[in-house]
Every structure is written in C-alpha cells, then in structure tokens.
Amino acid sequence: xxxxxxxxxLSFFVVLSVVLxxxxxxxQAPSGGKAAPETGQKAGEAAAPAxxxxxxxxxxxxxxxxxxxxxxxxxxxxxxxxxxxxxxILEAPLGxxxxxxxxxxxxxxxxxxxxxxxxxxGLTITVHFKEGIKWSDGQPFTSDDLKFTWEATMHPDSGAxxxxxxxxxxxxxxPDDTTAIIKFKKFYAPYLALLxxxxxxxxxxxxxxxxxxxxxxxxxxGTGPFMMKEWVSGDHITLVKNPNYRDAPEKPYLDGINVxxxxxxxxxxxxxxxxxxxxxxDLVEADIPEFQKMDGVVLSAPPDTGTERLLLNLADxxxxxxxxxxxxxxxxxxxxxxxxxxxxxIDKAKINDDLxxxxxxxxxxxxxxxxxxxDIPVSEYNPDKARxxxxxxxxxxxxxxxxxxxxxxxxxxxxxxxxxxxxxxSGNKLREQVEQxxxxxxxxxxxxxxxxxxxxxxxxGSWASGAFRKHGHFDILMYTTTYxxxxxxxxxxYFASWNIPTKxxxxxxxxxxxxxxxxxxxxxxxxxxxxxxxxxxAAYQRLCERIAAGLPHIYLYDRxxxxxxxxxxxxxxxxxxxxxxWNAEDWWVSQ
Amino acid sequence: xxxxxxxxxxxxIPLLWIISVIVFLLLQIIPGGPMAAYxxxxxxxxxxxxxxxxxxxxxxxxxxxxxKWLGNILRGDWGYSxxxxxxxxxxxxxxxxxxxxxxxxAFMTTIxxxxxxxxxxxxxxxxxxxxxxxxxxxxxxxxPIFWFGLILIMIFHVGLRNPVTGRPLFPARGMVTLGKPFxxxxxxxxxxxxxxxxxxxxxxTYTRYMRSSMLEVIHxxxxxxxxxxxxxxxxxxxxxxxxxxxLPVVTIIALDLPGLFGGALFTETIFSWPGMGRLFYRSxxxxxxxxxxxxxxxxxxxxxxFNLLADIAYxxxxxxxxxx
Numbered sequence: 065x066x067x068x069x070x071x072x073x074l075s076f077f078v079v080l081s082v083v084l085x086x087x088x089x090x091x092q093a094p095s096g097g098k099a100a101p102e103t104g105q106k107a108g109e110a111a112a113p114a115x116x117x118x119x120x121x122x123x124x125x126x127x128x129x130x131x132x133x134x135x136x137x138x139x140x141x142x143x144x145x146x147x148x149x150x151x152x153i154l155e156a157p158l159g160x161x162x163x164x165x166x167x168x169x170x171x172x173x174x175x176x177x178x179x180x181x182x183x184x185x186g187l188t189i190t191v192h193f194k195e196g197i198k199w200s201d202g203q204p205f206t207s208d209d210l211k212f213t214w215e216a217t218m219h220p221d222s223g224a225x226x227x228x229x230x231x232x233x234x235x236x237x238x239p240d241d242t243t244a245i246i247k248f249k250k251f252y253a254p255y256l257a258l259l260x261x262x263x264x265x266x267x268x269x270x271x272x273x274x275x276x277x278x279x280x281x282x283x284x285x286g287t288g289p290f291m292m293k294e295w296v297s298g299d300h301i302t303l304v305k306n307p308n309y310r311d312a313p314e315k316p317y318l319d320g321i322n323v324x325x326x327x328x329x330x331x332x333x334x335x336x337x338x339x340x341x342x343x344x345x346d347l348v349e350a351d352i353p354e355f356q357k358m359d360g361v362v363l364s365a366p367p368d369t370g371t372e373r374l375l376l377n378l379a380d381x382x383x384x385x386x387x388x389x390x391x392x393x394x395x396x397x398x399x400x401x402x403x404x405x406x407x408x409x410i411d412k413a414k415i416n417d418d419l420x421x422x423x424x425x426x427x428x429x430x431x432x433x434x435x436x437x438x439d440i441p442v443s444e445y446n447p448d449k450a451r452x453x454x455x456x457x458x459x460x461x462x463x464x465x466x467x468x469x470x471x472x473x474x475x476x477x478x479x480x481x482x483x484x485x486x487x488x489x490s491g492n493k494l495r496e497q498v499e500q501x502x503x504x505x506x507x508x509x510x511x512x513x514x515x516x517x518x519x520x521x522x523x524x525g526s527w528a529s530g531a532f533r534k535h536g537h538f539d540i541l542m543y544t545t546t547y548x549x550x551x552x553x554x555x556x557x558y559f560a561s562w563n564i565p566t567k568x569x570x571x572x573x574x575x576x577x578x579x580x581x582x583x584x585x586x587x588x589x590x591x592x593x594x595x596x597x598x599x600x601x602a603a604y605q606r607l608c609e610r611i612a613a614g615l616p617h618i619y620l621y622d623r624x625x626x627x628x629x630x631x632x633x634x635x636x637x638x639x640x641x642x643x644x645x646w647n648a649e650d651w652w653v654s655q
Numbered sequence: 656x657x658x659x660x661x662x663x664x665x666x667x668i669p670l671l672w673i674i675s676v677i678v679f680l681l682l683q684i685i686p687g688g689p690m691a692a693y694x695x696x697x698x699x700x701x702x703x704x705x706x707x708x709x710x711x712x713x714x715x716x717x718x719x720x721x722x723k724w725l726g727n728i729l730r731g732d733w734g735y736s737x738x739x740x741x742x743x744x745x746x747x748x749x750x751x752x753x754x755x756x757x758x759x760x761a762f763m764t765t766i767x768x769x770x771x772x773x774x775x776x777x778x779x780x781x782x783x784x785x786x787x788x789x790x791x792x793x794x795x796x797x798x799p800i801f802w803f804g805l806i807l808i809m810i811f812h813v814g815l816r817n818p819v820t821g822r823p824l825f826p827a828r829g830m831v832t833l834g835k836p837f838x839x840x841x842x843x844x845x846x847x848x849x850x851x852x853x854x855x856x857x858x859x860t861y862t863r864y865m866r867s868s869m870l871e872v873i874h875x876x877x878x879x880x881x882x883x884x885x886x887x888x889x890x891x892x893x894x895x896x897x898x899x900x901x902l903p904v905v906t907i908i909a910l911d912l913p914g915l916f917g918g919a920l921f922t923e924t925i926f927s928w929p930g931m932g933r934l935f936y937r938s939x940x941x942x943x944x945x946x947x948x949x950x951x952x953x954x955x956x957x958x959x960x961f962n963l964l965a966d967i968a969y970x971x972x973x974x975x976x977x978x979x
Contacts, residue, residue, distance in 0.1 A: 124834065132937075134738040142692045223710055223740075228698040276740040297749040298929025299829055322833050327924045327933060330805050334813050335827055522686045524694055529686055553698055572701035 123653035124320040125342040125633060127644075128332045132298060132325045137281040138262045139217055139224040144643075148345065149323055151643035152303050153200075154262035154286035157191055157210070160549045160641035162366075164434030166256050170197060170205070170263065170287065172242075174256065177595070186251050186595030191259065193242040198308040199265050200291035207244035211236040212266035219272035228553060229258040253592045253600065254550030262286070289316035289649035300324045309649070317635075317652035321645075336361055342633050342653075343644065347626035349494050352421050360631050366638040369434065370546035370623040371427045372498070374486075376403055376616060377538050379578035385535045387566040389578035395476040396484060397539065401457040403615040407443050408450035409509040410502065416621055419497050427619025429608040430558070433640070436551050436601050438608030443618075450509040454482075461510050468510040483512040488542040490517035495542060498620065513540075527571025534565050536578060544623050545574075549641050552592050552600075555607060559616070560588050577616035584610040659978040660967070667959045674955045675948070679721050682944055689713065689737050689942045711737060724948065734945035738937070743949045746934060751916070753830065754930035757923075758915035760846060761853035766908070769858040773865025774900075778892065780870060788862060795859030800852070804925035807848050828927035849926040853919060864904050872900040902972055909965035913957035917950075 133146035138154060141147065157171040166174045172192040175181020181190050197205040214236055217224045232252040237245040248255070268285040270278045283292055287310070290303040301323040305316055324341065326332045333351070336344045337358060347355065347363075355363040376397045379389035386392045396402050412426045429438040454460075458473030459482050467483065470476040486502065488495045499515050506513040523543065525531030532538050547554035557563050561580040563573025584607050591603035611617060625640045635650040690708060693699045708714050712723065727734055733743040776785045812827040825848050826832070831841050872878065873896050881891045918932030931950070938946035970976045 126833075134736075134941075135740055140740065142696070220706070221710070223707065225693060225707065226696070226698045226700075226703055227706075228700055228703070276735070281740060296929065297746070298753075298933060299927070300833060302833065324829065324833070324927070325929075326828055326927045328805075328927070331808055331827055331925060331927070334805075334808055338813055338823060340823075340827065519686075521691050524691060525686055526688060526690050526694055528690075529688055531686075548698070570701060 119317050119635065119650070119652040120654065121317050121652070122319055123317075124322060125318060125651070125653060126322045126324055126340065127343040127345070128324050128326045128335065128341040129345050130325070130327055130329050130332060132327075133301070135281045136284045136292075137264075137275070137278065139213075139222065139264065140276065140281060142225055144346075148643045148645065149301060149303075150262060150284065150286075151288070151645040152290040152321060152648050153284050153288045153292060155288045156262050157193070157259040158256060159646060160260060160639070162637060162639040162641070164437075164549060164641055166260075166549070168194075170194060171259070175259075182255075182595060186255070187248045189246040189248070189255055189259075191244045191246065193244070194310065195242055197287055197310050199268065199287055200285055200306040200308050201268060202308055203265070203267050204241070205263075205265075205287050206241040207238040208241070209263050209266055210244045211238055212269075213261070213264045216264055216269065216272040216275060219275070221273040222275040224275065229254060251593060251595070253594065254552050255595075257548060257550035260549065290318075290321055293320070298325060311649060316649040318648070321648070336628055336630065339630060339632075342630045344628045345644065347628060349420055349424075349624065349626070351626065352423060355628050358628075361628050362631055362636070364627045364629065364636065364638050365423060365624045366640050367425055367433060368546060368623040368625040368640050369432065369548075370544040371430065371432055372495075372542065372544045372620045372623055373427060374406070374502075374618040374620065375541040375543070376406075376577055376618065377536060377540070378616060379536055381537050381539060383536070385566045385571070386578065387564060387568060389564070390580060393475050394539070395480065396459075396473075396482055398475050399457050399473070400615065401453045402459070402482075403618075405450040405453040405457070405509060406506070406511070407615060407618050408446045408453065409505050409511070410443075410618065410620070411445040411505060412442065412620055413445070415498055415501055418501065419494060420621060420624075424621040424624060427621050428612075429619060430555065430611060430617070431547070431551055431604055431608060432622045434549060434551070435597055436604045438605050440608050440612050443612075447505075447509050454510060459510070466507065466510065467512045481512060482510065483514065484539040485516050486513050486540045486542060487516050487518060487523065487538060489520040489523055491519070499542065527565060533576050534571050536565075536576065541576070542620075546623075551604065555604065556588050556592065559584055559607065559611065561585050575616075579614060579616035581610050581614050584614070656967075656970070656978060660963070663963050663966075667956075667963075670959060671952070671956060675725070675952060676721070678948065678951050678955075679724065680717070682942070682947055683717055683720075685939075685942050689944065692941065724945075728952075733949045736938070736946045737943045738941045738946075743945050746946060747931070747949060747953070750918075750929060750931050750934045753928060754918040754923075754932070755915065757846065757849055757928055757930060758853070758918065761850045761857065762911075762915060764850060764854045765857035765861060768854060769861035770865050770904070772858070773862040774869050774892075774897070776862065777866045777869035777873065785866075788866075792859035792862045795855045800856055800921045801925065803855070804848075804852050804922065807852055808925070811848060830928065849922050849928055852922055852925075861904070861907075864907055865900070868903050869896065869900040872896045875899075898972075902969070905968055905972060906965045909961050909968055910958075912964075913954060913961045916957055917954055 129145050129148065131143060131145040133141065133149050134143060135141050136146055136150055138147070138150050155169050157169065158166045158174060159169045161167050168174055170193050172194055173179060173181070175189050175191055191210070193207055199205055214230055214233055216222055217227060217230045229252055232248050232250055234247045234249040239245065252258070265285055269280045282295060285291070289306055289309050291306040293302040293304045295301045302320065303323065304320040305318065306312065309316065326335065332341065332344050333354070335341045339360070352363065355361060377394050378398055379386050379394055380392040381394060383392050416422055416424050416426060425432070426442045428440040428442055431438040454468055458471055459468040460471045461468045462471060463469065467481045469482065470478055470480045486499055488499065496517070503513045503515065522531065523533060523541070525534070527534045533541060545554070545558070557574040559575060559579065561575070563575040564578050565571040565573050565576070587603045587607040587610065591600045591607065594600050627644060629636055632653050632655050634652050634654060635647065637647050639646050689711065690704060690713065693704060693707065712720065715723070724734070735741065736743055736746055739746065772788055776788045779785050808827045811825045812823045815824040816822065817824055826845050830845050831837055835841060878891060878896055881895045916931060917935065918930040920932035920936055922928065923930040923932045934946070935950050938950065970978060
C-alpha cells in the first residue's frame with residue numbers, strides 16, 4: 065500500500081512533466097534504448113507467476129478504448145475499435161495464430177488440398193464446421209449462416225463496406241448443417257482469409273436489403289465467449305459470459321468484460337496505473353518509457369505488419385496523375401541512383417535507437433511478418449556511397465552552399481538545387497522527430513529536405529477531393545500501411561503497374577509511386593493465381609526483391625503494436641493478426 | 656410587444672434558411688469527405704467505393720443533395736448518421752440529457768459563485784480580496800483547460816484516496832459506477848470533478864462582468880442620492896444598485912444559454928462524459944453530414960431563440976427600452 069501511494073505521487077509528477085515538456089520528450093527518457101524485462105511476453109511467461117494456481121473462474125475486467133465503436137456489425141464497420149469489441153462476441157470459421165498461420169475456430173479444420181477441403185483447381189472449398197455450436201441466444205449455428213453472410217454482404221442495398229472475395233463466390237451449398245461447399249467463379253487466392261470474416265446469424269439479423277437498420281448492428285449476437293449485455297452511447301459496452309459458448313461452463317473463465325470509452329489517452333494512462341482499467345488499447349511509441357517503469361503493468365509490444373516507409377514519387381509532380389511516368393519522370397527521384405543515394409544516406413539503426421528505444425525492427429520490405437514474409441537484408445548506411453551515387457547522377461555542389469545542384473543530371477534543369485519536400489500526417493510527434501533526423505541525414509549527403517506536414521484527412525484524401533497523394537503532386541511521403549493475413553490485395557494495390565491512379569481509371573489503386581516494373585507485375589500475377597502457399601510465398605519474395613532494387617518505397621522501421629495490461633490479467637497472448645481478445649476465453653484474473 | 660415577438664420569429668425563418676445553405680456548402684468542402692475512412696483499406700475496391708457513394712447519396716450534385724435534405728427536414732426527417740446508421744435524433748437524444756445535466760449544474764454553480772464574488776469584489780475595489788479574486792479569475796481564463804482537467808484527475812483520483820474505503824476520492828470518468836445500480840449519489844459523485852472544472856473556467860468571466868458592471872453603477876449619481884436620503888447601505892446596494900448592474904449580466908447569461916446544448920468538448924473528453932461536444936467532434940471527424948447539419952441547425956435555432964429571449968428580458972428589466 066505504501067509503495068503504491070508513493071507510486072501514485074511519482075506518477076503524478078511523471079504525467080505532469082509529460083504534459084509540461086510534451087515538446088521535448090528526449091529529455092525525459094533517460095532509460096531509452098534499454099529493453100524492459102517485462103515487455104513482449106508470450107503466453108506462458110505472462111501466466112508464469114501464478115502458474116501453479118491455474119486458471120480461476122470469475123471476475124470482470126475493464127478494457128479501455130479511446131475510440132468508441134460506431135456500429136458493431138462487422139460488414140458495416142470501418143474502425144479498429146469495432147473489430148476489437150466484435151472479437152469477444154463474433155467468430156469466424158478460421159483464425160490466425162501469432163505466427164501468421166491459419167487455425168480452425170468454427171471450422172473443424174483448415175481446408176487444404178491434402179484433407180480434401182480444396183479442389184484441385186482451387187475453385188471449390190469445402191468447410192466442415194464443429195458440431196453442436198450454438199449462438200448466444202441458444203439457436204443452433206449451421207452452415208446456412210455462412211451462406212447468409214455471403215448473401216447479406218453481396219446484397220446491393222446492404223451497404224456492406226467490402227465485397228472483396230465474396231463477389232468471386234458463385235454459390236454456397238449446404239448439404240447438411242455442418243458442411244458448406246463454396247464454389248468460386250474464378251480462382252481467388254486469399255480464400256482462407258475470406259474465412260476469417262465473422263459469421264452473421266440468419267435468424268437474429270434481418271433482410272439484407274435493410275442491413276443498415278438491423279438491430280443486430282448495435283446488439284450483435286454471436287458464437288463467441290462473451291455476449292453483449294448493454295451499450296450506453298459514448299460511455300460503455302458491457303459484455304457478459306456467453307452461457308451457450310461451446311466450452312461452457314469451463315470457459316470463458318471471466319464473468320464479463322466492461323469495455324469503457326476514455327477519449328483522453330492521458331486519462332487512460334492514469335487509470336491503468338490506479339488499476340481502474342485492466343487493458344489500455346493502442347499506445348504509441350512515445351509511451352514506451354513511461355510504461356516500462358509502471359508497476360503492475362505489462363507492455364505488450366509485438367511487431368505489427370505496418371512498416372513506416374518513405375514513399376517516393378517517381379513521376380513528374382507537376383503533371384496531374386500521369387499514366388506515363390517513364391516518359392515523365394520526377395526531376396530528381398526519377399533517377400534510380402538518387403533513390404539509392406537516399407537509402408544509403410539513412411541510418412535506420414539511429415532512428416530506432418534514438419526515437420524507438422531500440423524496440424523496433426529495421427524496415428526491409430513490405431512483408432515483414434506472416435507466412436508470406438520476405439527475406440530482404442537491411443540496407444547499408446553508407447553516406448560515402450550516397451555521395452558517390454549523387455555525383456554520378458550529375459548532382460554536384462558547385463556553389464559551395466552544401467546543397468547539390470544539377471550539373472548534367474538526367475531530368476532536371478541545369479543548376480536546379482536538390483531540394484525535396486517530405487510530407488507526413490501533422491500532429492504525430494514521432495513522425496515529426498523522424499523527419500528531423502532525416503533532414504539532418506540528407507543534409508549530410510547534400511540533399512535539402514524540407515518538411516510540409518498536413519492533417520491525415522488531407523494526406524489520405526480521396527481522388528475526387530483532389531488529394532495530392534492520389535494525384536501525384538508530391539516528392540516524398542512518409543506513413544504506414546498495414547496488410548492482413550493475405551497480402552495479395554495490398555501488394556497488388558501498391559505495386560502493380562495497373563494500379564497507378566489516373567484519370568482513366570478514376571483514381572483507383574495505391575501505386576502512388578507510379579512505379580512500373582514488368583517482373584514485379586509478373587510476380588504479383590503469379591502470387592494471385594496459385595492455391596499453393598509455398599508457390600505464392602516464392603512469388604512475393606521475388607516481388608520484394610524487385611521493390612528493394614527499384615526503391616519506390618524505402619522502409620524505415622516496423623511499427624510496434626502497443627497495448628498495456630495489468631499483471632492481474634493472465635492468459636494474454638500477443639497476436640497482431642487478430643484483435644486483442646482473440647483468445648479471451650482463456651483469460652482469467654488472479655484477484 | 657406581441658407583434659414584435661411575432662415579427663422576430665418570422666424573421667428567424669429566412670435567417671435559418673440562409674444559415675442552412677451556408678453550413679451545407681461549407682460541409683461539402685471539408686477535405687477528405689465521408690469516404691476518407693474507406694480510402695486506406697485495400698479490401699475496399701473502387702467498385703465498393705462507387706456503390707457506397709451512390710448509396711450514401713454522395714454522387715448527387717450539391718443542389719440536389721441540399722434540396723433532398725431540406726425536403727426531409729420539412730417533413731420532420733433528420734436523416735441517419737453516416738457513421739452509426741442510427742437516426743440522427745436518436746443519437747442526439749442519447750447525448751443531450753447528459754450534456755444538459757452537466758452543463759446545467761455547472762452553469763448554476765458558476766452563477767452562484769461568480770455573481771456574489773463579483774459584487775463583493777466591486778464593493779471592496781482594490782482590497783486584498785479583490786486582487787485575489789481578480790488573479791484567480793484571470794488564471795481560470797488562461798490555464799489550458801485540458802491540462803487543468805488532467806491535474807484534477809491526478810490529484811483527486813490518482814493521488815488522494817478516501818480515508819474510509821481506500822478508493823479514489825473522486826472517479827476519473829463516466830457518469831455512473833459500472834456494475835452498480837443507479838443512484839443519484841453516485842451520479843453526483845461522478846459530477847464533482849467535471850463541474851469543478853467547468854465552474855472555475857466559467858466563473859472567471861462572470862465574476863469580471865459582474866464586478867465591472869457593479870463598479871460602473873455604484874459611482875452613479877442616483878446611488879449617491881440614495882445614500883444621501885439616508886437609506887441603509889444594504890438597501891442601496893441590493894435594491895438600487897444591483898437591479899441596474901444586473902442588466903448587462905442577464906443579457907450575457909441569456910446569450911450563453913444556447914452554448915449549454917453544445918456541451919463542452921474538452922471537459923467531456925477528459926472525464927469521458929458522453930455528451931454533445933464529443934458527438935459533434937466525432938461527427939466532424941467523420942464528415943457525418945446529417946449529424947453535423949442537425950447539431951449545427953439546432954444550435955443556430957437556439958441562439959436565435961435565446962437572443963430574442965435576451966431582448967425581451969431586457970425590455971422587461973429596463974422600462975426605457977420599448978420595441979413597439
């Protein structure tokens with residue numbers, strides 16, 4: 065008690081100082097770079113202190129979200145917060161384990177060619193469900209519910225946000241209550257990922273044409289370990305143990321989970337210190353030192369699939385959304401040697417050590433995790449080589465101001481200084497600090513990098529709103545994108561030459577670098593046409609190698625997925641492929 | 656007077672219409688737009704985007720969008736939130752009582768504290784009391800409200816404990832304790848910190864208004880006359896001076912009242928109070944047209960109404976003012 069009192073007083077000053085010196089975080093991070101012993105634990109270790117006691121039944125935990133779910137129908141939701149809550153209530157045929165491999169949840173086994181679940185041509189998938197599964201209202205779960213999920217998602221008036229994959233299904237047959245035979249119109253490589261979408265109950269929803277008005281949207285009924293008791297708008301969502309859960313009454317161990325909304329992250333931090341809340345969702349890198357020192361709190365920090373990168377514009381930024389970047393190259397970045405020089409000039413390890421407390425892994429490729437993970441070595445930090453490359457490319461500092469100018473370079477006017485704009489989302493402290501390091505590093509090799517940050521709604525704006533990212537009016541962007549367990553849509557969207565946003569295609573696609581590479585295109589097509597995960601993995605490896613050679617993106621560091629929980633909570637297992645509560649039925653509390 | 660009120664109410668109609676047109680146009684040019692939330696997701700194909708835009712009616716020309724909205728409003732249909740898909744009035748109905756409770760109580764405590772303090776401070780001009788009050792009032796207006804809220808939580812939730820139960824002295828969030836049956840005492844306990852925060856910030860302003868208004872009046876001739884007649888000081892101040900000094904303050908209070916409906920974003924954010932301020936902020940973030948239009952139009956109507964109310968109150972309090 066005494067120590068906790070002391071701690072509260074200390075933490076008061078810590079937060080006070082954080083508030084006061086919010087602009088100078090480096091000063092209050094003396095322990096930076098030193099990994100805390102309690103971070104990044106796996107399941108066994110987390111439960112270790114009380115392992116001899118074994119899991120106990122009972123207890124309610126409090127889970128704080130700073131963002132309130134808008135709606136809980138997974139077909140309509142666009143936020144992470146809604147997925148986080150749905151994870152406790154709804155279930156899918158398959159899940160993804162911490163290593164990025166599929167495992168069965170509602171299904172008996174993962175369909176493969178070997179077990180007859182996948183036909184030779186990959187067009188027919190047979191899913192066998194576990195027997196005796198019930199919805200939380202006691203109604204039986206059947207294969208017809210999978211069929212309904214497809215019908216509802218595809219109904220033109222449903223308002224479902226994504227029909228990717230579902231639209232490639234020709235029919236779903238349900239010969240009996242535990243078997244579903246899915247027939248695809250054409251081969252759809254991420255068919256297993258499609259089976260990780262939550263199933264909607266036919267009996268407890270309504271007419272698909274009326275989906276936005278379903279009562280289910282605010283009171284979902286699922287097969288998961290918990291069910292919803294109450295949702296008070298803007299305040300909390302109460303979840304209680306599902307008595308019809310398939311492992312009941314043994315699991316779930318907890319009686320309930322209170323999901324509370326604390327819109328201020330600072331208040332959330334204060335409340336996890338006092339034990340008012342047990343789980344604090346979605347921290348940022350700047351929080352690491354504070355949580356490393358916090359008593360009774362574990363910082364969970366597995367790497368995320370998101371990699372912070374520089375996205376370079378290879379096309380002329382003065383032309384609106386050109387479809388011909390090869391004939392209209394960027395005046396500086398259109399030259400591969402300049403892009404290589406930038407990568408050689410960046411000390412990625414310094415960014416990690418100085419700003420991320422050494423906890424991140426250095427960025428190497430788009431696919432840093434999962435079954436499709438690429439093997440690409442970390443780029444070398446070599447400013448001499450960078451200077452050499454810039455000189456070869458015709459960028460030489462003749463006037464002695466420390467900035468190189470074009471003297472015989474390929475695409476710029478003679479004498480034009482090498483001055484490039486970097487842009488990211490404004491208000492993100494870590495990104496702003498990274499930018500400042502980059503400015504210094506680029507200055508060292510004679511490139512004048514200048515910062516012009518914009519709000520995220522502007523950076524990520526739509527084609528119709530004229531967003532400069534979509535229309536190609538930029539030099540260098542810095543941000544993170546994440547991919548799901550099947551990276552095909554992501555890789556094709558970002559790197560295929562047919563996904564350059566132009567007027568002709570109405571701004572579709574995410575190839576903002578306007579990078580064109582025939583071998584990359586071929587690898588993307590191959591990865592999207594094989595039902596064999598090993599073949600696909602090899603194709604992605606080739607694609608990553610082409611990206612590393614052509615450098616449309618320069619990967620800086622892999623983002624961490626940061627959450628914190630109290631030590632009284634046991635059974636937590638880091639899994640960045642699913643949401644926090646992916647194994648909530650195994651959670652228990654020791655007091 | 657009745658004629659005047661009717662005329663003012665009729666004038667409000669074109670005014671509200673003009674406001675609705677301007678606000679509608681301004682919302683359309685918010686960068687990003689409601690589809691920005693979908694842009695980053697590679698699983699949402701351009702076909703999906705086009706289908707959703709069509710469904711949400713985003714493809715119509717602006718004037719068609721506006722006329723649709725206006726037509727629905729005239730039939731009493733405020734539409735559905737883009738984000739939550741719930742009826743706009745239901746969303747507002749969920750939050751408004753919470754906001755009115757918090758803001759109403761805070762407003763009353765603000766008035767209760769600031770008016771007597773302002774009067775006293777004017778009567779004892781340049782006394783120690785006056786200096787202290789003035790300093791606190793200025794501090795209240797200049798401390799960043801967000802920071803002050805966090806400090807309150809750090810002291811009264813994290814730092815100090817109830818000596819009997821050992822639990823935090825005051826809760827840091829929400830309106831009620833989860834898992835307990837509702838009781839007014841629990842609600843009041845949850846309101847202490849946010850009301851304190853709002854009172855400190857509001858009271859500074861009102862204290863200053865009351866003080867300067869009172870100072871102006873007590874140096875006027877008729878107060879000297881009242882004293883010369885030999886009236887008791889109490890009668891001079893509380894009957895003769897206060898009645899006139901209260902006039903401008905009443906106007907300000909009437910004009911501030913519609914603000915109560917808008918909630919207080921920072922206070923609601925810090926203390927997780929489910930009110931209108933946060934609803935408006937979320938709607939703005941998501942560019943939720945129907946929600947934004949409803950909240951802004953209701954606020955505009957309230958402001959117009961309370962302006963009228965202030966004018967009427969003025970005529971009632973000051974016999975020199977006539978509107979006919």
